[in-house]
Amino acid sequence: GESVGLHLPTLSVQEGDNSIINCAYSNSASDYFIWYKQESGKGPQFIIDIRSNMDKRQGQRVTVLLNKTVKHLSLQIAATQPGDSAVYFCAENIGGTSYGKLTFGQGTILTVHP
Amino acid sequence: EAQVTQNPRYLITVTGKKLTVTCSQNMNHEYMSWYRQDPGLGLRQIYYSMNVEVTDKGDVPEGYKVSRKEKRNFPLILESPSPNQTSLYFCATGQRNTEAFFGQGTRLTVV
Numbered sequence: 001g002e003s004v005g006l007h008l009p010t011l012s013v014q015e016g017d018n019s020i021i022n023c024a025y026s027n028s029a030s031d032y033f034i035w036y037k038q039e040s041g042k043g044p045q046f047i048i049d050i051r052s053n054m055d056k057r058q059g060q061r062v063t064v065l066l067n068k069t070v071k072h073l074s075l076q077i078a079a080t081q082p083g084d085s086a087v088y089f090c091a092e093n094i095g096g097t098s099y100g101k102l103t104f105g106q107g108t109i110l111t112v113h114p
Numbered sequence: 115e116a117q118v119t120q121n122p123r124y125l126i127t128v129t130g131k132k133l134t135v136t137c138s139q140n141m142n143h144e145y146m147s148w149y150r151q152d153p154g155l156g157l158r159q160i161y162y163s164m165n166v167e168v169t170d171k172g173d174v175p176e177g178y179k180v181s182r183k184e185k186r187n188f189p190l191i192l193e194s195p196s197p198n199q200t201s202l203y204f205c206a207t208g209q210r211n212t213e214a215f216f217g218q219g220t221r222l223t224v225v
């Protein structure tokens with residue numbers, strides 16, 4: 001079946017660097033995308049979302065880019081901090097009457113070295 | 115304080131002994147869902163509900179049941195647990211086309 005995937009399973013960066021986490025999706029009907037952060041022993045925590053009518057959305061230190069042509073999603077974290085170390089998941093949703101059905105990617109482990 | 119509460123947080127049980135994991139939310143959200151998380155497989159949706167008395171299968175519904183008799187509660191029922199249901203389970207809630215809020219998780223071990 002169609003699913004969300006990731007290019008890189010692990011990413012190591014130095015504190016202060018910018019991080020980019022990538023995600024490829026295959027369902028062209030998906031119109032809502034979410035990035036989650038999961039720290040050890042905790043549930044996933046919302047970071048930022050983007051709808052398919054947008055190409056870019058910015059939050060505090062984070063930016064999500066959506067390229068519908070190649071079905072690619074990325075999360076950029078500026079000035080990465082040790083507290084950003086976690087597993088990051090992208091998720092997609094078709095919306096409409098199926099807005100409750102989220103499909104998650106495998107996750108990327110981000111490690112930030114002091 | 116907005117909360118998604120799962121109980122229990124940890125459970126060890128034996129094969130075939132029926133169990134229920136509860137999920138309760140205080141945000142009046144329409145949508146509730148259950149996921150299981152396994153190493154290398156990420157989060158997979160088991161069941162979801164978009165309102166009271168409305169439930170739908172997710173990607174891995176086999177061996178699970180749910181009910182949504184009231185808006186705030188969405189219990190996950192394992193009628194006859196098996197070892198392959200050993201996993202970390204998360205409940206999530208949300209509204210239409212908004213992010214899902216996750217509970218703290220329930221670690222289930224079936225021996």
